[in-house]
Amino acid sequence: MIAEHRQQPLWFAFALHRISGLLLALFLPAHFYVLGLALKGEAALDGFVAWTDNPMVKLAETVLVFLLAVHMFGGLRVMALEMLPWSSRQKTFAALAAAGAFGVAVCFLLGAL
Amino acid sequence: MASTETIDVEIWQGDANGGAYRAYAVPAQRSQTILDVVTWVQQNAEPDLTYRFACRVGMCGSCAMTVNGKPRWTCRTHVSKAGDGPLRIAPLRNLPVIKDLVCDMTEFFDKWVGAGGVFKPSTTRDDPIPAIDPSTVERAAASEAIECINCAICYSACDAVAQNDGYFGPAALNRSWSLINDIRDAGRTERLSAAAGTGGCFNCHSQQGCASHCPNLLNPTLSIAGLKRAAVKAKVRGEI
Ligand code: HEM
Ligand code: SF4
Ligand code: SF4
Numbered sequence: 001m002i003a004e005h006r007q008q009p010l011w012f013a014f015a016l017h018r019i020s021g022l023l024l025a026l027f028l029p030a031h032f033y034v035l036g037l038a039l040k041g042e043a044a045l046d047g048f049v050a051w052t053d054n055p056m057v058k059l060a061e062t063v064l065v066f067l068l069a070v071h072m073f074g075g076l077r078v079m080a081l082e083m084l085p086w087s088s089r090q091k092t093f094a095a096l097a098a099a100g101a102f103g104v105a106v107c108f109l110l111g112a113l
Numbered sequence: 114m115a116s117t118e119t120i121d122v123e124i125w126q127g128d129a130n131g132g133a134y135r136a137y138a139v140p141a142q143r144s145q146t147i148l149d150v151v152t153w154v155q156q157n158a159e160p161d162l163t164y165r166f167a168c169r170v171g172m173c174g175s176c177a178m179t180v181n182g183k184p185r186w187t188c189r190t191h192v193s194k195a196g197d198g199p200l201r202i203a204p205l206r207n208l209p210v211i212k213d214l215v216c217d218m219t220e221f222f223d224k225w226v227g228a229g230g231v232f233k234p235s236t237t238r239d240d241p242i243p244a245i246d247p248s249t250v251e252r253a254a255a256s257e258a259i260e261c262i263n264c265a266i267c268y269s270a271c272d273a274v275a276q277n278d279g280y281f282g283p284a285a286l287n288r289s290w291s292l293i294n295d296i297r298d299a300g301r302t303e304r305l306s307a308a309a310g311t312g313g314c315f316n317c318h319s320q321q322g323c324a325s326h327c328p329n330l331l332n333p334t335l336s337i338a339g340l341k342r343a344a345v346k347a348k349v350r351g352e353i
């Protein structure tokens with residue numbers, strides 16, 4: 001259960017930013033491992049790239065793209081909030097960040113299939 | 114309106130060592146406030162129930178409590194606006210409880226002082242009174258932040274305060290921002306140093322829980338963002 005005092009859109013934006021940040025950090029070692037495969041030689045990397053044709057893997061990649069996009073847009077939103085003159089449309093910006101990230105992920109999925 | 118209808122109410126009672134909710138059935142009235150409910154319980158069921166209020170019209174800031182999980186000013190919150198189900202009334206979060214619904218506000222006000230909330234005059238009583246142009250950007254910012262009634266509702270809503278005892282919190286930093294924008298004030302450097310320090314504005318994650326709960330519709334997040342910019346500028350220029 002989410003505590004009553006947190007039930008407002010900008011807390012959800014914060015939570016999404018933190019969760020996406022942590023998941024990205026978890027994913028980072030896997031990313032470096034694959035980059036390492038590229039260094040080892042083409043065969044190892046090709047094997048991995050073939051594995052990514054699997055639909056489930058494509059779906060997981062889409063989630064990853066969403067996480068990266070939502071964290072990037074959300075991070076830019078927070079930086080703008082803190083460093084640019086204040087705007088009263090904070091909830092709109094948070095919604096745009098989430099919608100933009102969703103759009104990017106959908107484009108990735110459609111392009112990738 | 115005399116009525117036989119009642120409201121189910123649970124009120125937290127205890128002290129710093131713990132406590133529990135006790136249930137009451139309070140006669141329903143038209144336009145009844147949460148403070149009316151608490152007062153009814155004290156006068157009719159629980160004579161030693163302890164709570165604070167003074168003005169009953171949203172001026173003094175003393176009646177804040179947690180109502181169904183949200184911090185609110187109880188004198189201006191109608192029962193009908195508090196949500197469905199039984200009413201649950203508890204003391205404010207993030208402050209030590211003295212007894213029942215009364216919190217110890219000492220740390221809240223100490224942090225005001227720590228954040229540089231005390232006005233530092235730039236002139237003496239013998240100087241002419243400076244003219245203040247209400248149309249300047251600075252004065253508009255100061256005026257926007259100045260209507261704080263020190264109810265600690267924002268402080269109670271803030272998760273950064275909950276996680277870090279040392280954080281000044283939204284009200285104190287909002288006060289600091291109103292003084293930063295006051296042309297009569299001479300304490301800018303000390304105040305920005307405090308704002309940039311360990312208890313200061315960079316603890317804030319801009320979740321805006323403070324702004325979404327402030328009963329006077331102030332926006333401490335805006336004030337804190339202003340402090341962040343001013344502190345970064347002052348740091349870059351070597352002023353602090
Ligand atoms: C793509 C560009 C990125 C931008 C613009 C960005 C921006 C930000 C910002 C502004 C914050 C502070 C949020 C706050 O004050 O609450 C933050 C937090 C964080 N970021 Fe990023 N970030 C980016 C990429 C990443 C990546 C690739 C990772 C993973 C390794 C990551 C992991 C985190 C984590 C774990 C946090 C802490 C979350 C929190 O305190 O709530 N970020 N990011
Ligand atoms: S915006 Fe900052 S000060 Fe306000 S509740 Fe959130 S963390 Fe606390
Ligand atoms: S900023 Fe608002 S919520 Fe916070 S103490 Fe002042 S009046 Fe209360």
Ligand code: FES
Nearest residue numbers: 169173174176188
């Ligand atoms: S009693 Fe004064 S603000 Fe509620």
